[in-house]
Every structure is written in C-alpha cells, then in structure tokens.
Amino acid sequence: MSAEQRITGRTGILFILADPVAHVVGSDRLNARFAAEGLDMAVSPLHVQPKDLAAVIGTLRLLQNVRGFGVTIPHKIAVMPLLDAVTPRARLIGAVNFVRRNPGGRLTGDNLDGQGFVDGLAASGIGLAGRRVLQLGAGGAGRAVAFAVAEAGASALFIHNRTAARAQALAEAVGAAWPGCAAASGPDDPRGFDVVINTTSMGMHEGDPLPMDVGRLAASTDVAEIIMTPALTPLLVAAQARGCRISLGTSMLDAQYGLVKQLLGIPS
Ligand SMILES: NC(=O)c1ccc[n+]([C@@H]2O[C@H](COP(=O)([O-])OP(=O)(O)OC[C@H]3O[C@@H](n4cnc5c(N)ncnc54)[C@H](OP(=O)(O)O)[C@@H]3O)[C@@H](O)[C@H]2O)c1
Incomplete structure (x- = not known):
C-alpha cells in the first residue's frame, strides 16, 4: 500500500480469500494500481479455512461497504454453490476467482483468469x-x-x-x-x-x-x-x-x- 492511500468509511473494500494466505500478492498489486489511479478502493487478504467458507460468504453479504472479493486456492470451486449467480464463462471453466457484491448483498461470481x-x-x-x-x-x-x-x-x-x-x-x-x-x-x-x-x-x-x-x-x-x-x-x-x-x-x-x-x- 502506498503512503498516500487512505482507508475511510467511504472506501470500497475488497478481500482475497485464501488458505494458506502468506503467498497472496494479488492484494498488493491491486492496491498499488487503485492508488496509482486515485481510486478509493482497498484490498486485504483474508485467511479463510474451507470449513468456514460458507459462514464467511454469508457475512460478506451483510457488509455494506464490501464491493467484492477474490477467491483463490482452495476455494475457487467450493465457493460456486454459495453464490447467487455465476457468469457463463465461470460455469464453463467450473471455477470462480472473483465475486461482485451488489448493494443488496447479491453475489455474482466470474472467472477472470x-x-x-x-x-x-x-x-x-x-x-x-x-x-x-x-x-x-x-x-x-x-x-x-x-x-x-x-x-x-x-x-x-x-x-x-x-x-x-x-x-x-x-x-x-x-x-x-x-x-x-x-x-x-x-x-x-x-x-x-x-x-x-x-x-x-x-x-x-x-x-x-x-x-x-x-x-x-x-x-x-x-x-x-x-x-x-x-x-x-x-x-x-x-x-x-x-x-x-x-x-x-x-x-x-x-x-x-x-x-x-x-x-x-x-x-x-
Ligand atoms: N498468473 C496468474 O494469474 C495465475 C493464476 C492462477 C494460477 N497461476 C499459476 O498456475 C500454476 C498452476 O496452477 P493451477 O491452479 O492450475 O494448479 P493445478 O490445478 O494443481 O494444476 C497443475 C497442473 O500442473 C501439472 N503438473 C503438476 N506437477 C507436474 C509434474 N511433476 N509433471 C507434469 N505435470 C505436472 C498438473 O498435471 P496433472 O493434471 O497430471 O496433475 C496440472 O496440469 C501455478 O504455478 C499457479 O501459481 C497463475
């Protein structure tokens, strides 16, 4: 995260769900790009174990300033039945790697890989x-x-x-x-x-x-x-x-x- 980046109540919040989490670099790269473009968005990795995935997804639906979240190993397939919709390409691939959260909490999964x-x-x-x-x-x-x-x-x-x-x-x-x-x-x-x-x-x-x-x-x-x-x-x-x-x-x-x-x- 750059020294200029500020996280406030207006910031759009994103997460990356992973287990293990130590290797995740996508959050850092996204934060750097958002900051470079002056976009009020911030990304944090979240260490989520498979047994907790459904509970975490349920909670993310409720968090009003969350705009979406990435999912990586081992959650890319397991997350699919927990979402409201997945795009045709994610369905073809059989895995999701990013989810949009609409203001009402509806979750749509896509695969951007x-x-x-x-x-x-x-x-x-x-x-x-x-x-x-x-x-x-x-x-x-x-x-x-x-x-x-x-x-x-x-x-x-x-x-x-x-x-x-x-x-x-x-x-x-x-x-x-x-x-x-x-x-x-x-x-x-x-x-x-x-x-x-x-x-x-x-x-x-x-x-x-x-x-x-x-x-x-x-x-x-x-x-x-x-x-x-x-x-x-x-x-x-x-x-x-x-x-x-x-x-x-x-x-x-x-x-x-x-x-x-x-x-x-x-x-x-
Ligand atoms: N750049 C990006 O944005 C991005 C995104 C996602 C993943 N990745 C990278 O992509 C790579 C693969 O990830 P994945 O999620 O697809 O893993 P995966 O589902 O476990 O697939 C691994 C692939 O490698 C093959 N393989 C593994 N060990 C092998 C060996 N000893 N000899 C021959 N083939 C072997 C597997 O063959 P079998 O089917 O025979 O097991 C399979 O085709 C990782 O390095 C990951 O970090 C990069």
Whole structure:
C-alpha cells in the first residue's frame, strides 16, 4: 500500500480469500494500481479455512461497504454453490476467482483468469487470432486459459497433460464450446505451433524439470507462462535464448486489474 492511500468509511473494500494466505500478492498489486489511479478502493487478504467458507460468504453479504472479493486456492470451486449467480464463462471453466457484491448483498461470481491471460499476452505483443497453440497442463488455471484461448480466435488448440484423460476432457469441452477452434489432446512437441503456453506448475520450484523439450522450439514460436514466481522461469529463459518472444505469468495477473474494475462497474 502506498503512503498516500487512505482507508475511510467511504472506501470500497475488497478481500482475497485464501488458505494458506502468506503467498497472496494479488492484494498488493491491486492496491498499488487503485492508488496509482486515485481510486478509493482497498484490498486485504483474508485467511479463510474451507470449513468456514460458507459462514464467511454469508457475512460478506451483510457488509455494506464490501464491493467484492477474490477467491483463490482452495476455494475457487467450493465457493460456486454459495453464490447467487455465476457468469457463463465461470460455469464453463467450473471455477470462480472473483465475486461482485451488489448493494443488496447479491453475489455474482466470474472467472477472470483466462481473459487475464489473453489480455496479458496481448500486452506482451502476442496475439492468438488464427494461430496454432500448444498448451501444457490442464489443471485449474489451464482450464480457464484453454477456453479463453479458443474464445480469442486460436485456429487450433492442442493440450498436453501428465494425466492425459484430463487433457482429453478439456479439449472436448473447449471444442464443444468453441467449434471454430480445432481442439485436441496430444504430445508436448512444439514443432509447428505458433504459441506454446505453460499452465503446469513445473518451473515454480528450483530443480523442476522443464515442462517440454525446448530443443524443439523454433525462434518463431511465442512462449507464455502463467507461473508468477519466479517471473522468469527456466522455460522462459530457454525460450528467450532460442530467440522466441515471451510473455510472463505476472502479465496475466496484472491484466486482471482492468477486468476486476469492469466486473465491479468502476469506470476506466
Ligand atoms: N498468473 C496468474 O494469474 C495465475 C493464476 C492462477 C494460477 N497461476 C499459476 O498456475 C500454476 C498452476 O496452477 P493451477 O491452479 O492450475 O494448479 P493445478 O490445478 O494443481 O494444476 C497443475 C497442473 O500442473 C501439472 N503438473 C503438476 N506437477 C507436474 C509434474 N511433476 N509433471 C507434469 N505435470 C505436472 C498438473 O498435471 P496433472 O493434471 O497430471 O496433475 C496440472 O496440469 C501455478 O504455478 C499457479 O501459481 C497463475
């Protein structure tokens, strides 16, 4: 929080619900952006255990100066039945990561991860329309990314995952939702793809093997990460060394600022 930021009775209050909570950085990034724009909003992480989620959601409905809240691990799926409505994209993804609280206490959940990824990629100068995409990983964030990549107009989306059945199920769901995108599961060979996206957690921890064989990466292939720490993962370092354009995982989070404002009805 910057020295200039003041929290008063007029401030719009947001929370980020997580368990554990120590790693949460989204609150700090949102506060910095709100302060930079002179918006009277403030965000705090809240450590909420799964057994208390329903009680906390019930209380948040009653708090009149709360504008909304983010939800992260492990609450993204569990929060859904506790809300009044979820957007079609959150329903498709099967998870919510931000909730708007209307003045009467009505709660609407959305999932901004995928659109945040696409917007972050665009901010890095990388487009998706008409391009062939290889996605590594089909976990929670990977689901959000896959639907958004297809929605953004990728011509083909191949998904590779350690648990192959999850990649296949995701490819089928994406293909059904976005028939214009040829979606399939397959190997992790990047040859012939315009964009490679790592949505696995491989690269978060020192000593993790690379999520794919970077020796097969062409300089013309763009490489994107969703891992935020470290910002420059070994995959991105290797891709850069091969002459590829890259997009950092932090771009995905930063792009969600504008989407949170949109969801809350804060004019840009
Ligand atoms: N930048 C952002 O705004 C943002 C937002 C959300 C998440 N993230 C990051 O995205 C990453 C994934 O998060 P998530 O919530 O999607 O996690 P998740 O649901 O647990 O999914 C993890 C993915 O990584 C794969 N994986 C894990 N360990 C592996 C291994 N040893 N070998 C091969 N594949 C492995 C999993 O494959 P299986 O299906 O086979 O288990 C799955 O595809 C994390 O680093 C998280 O911090 C970033």
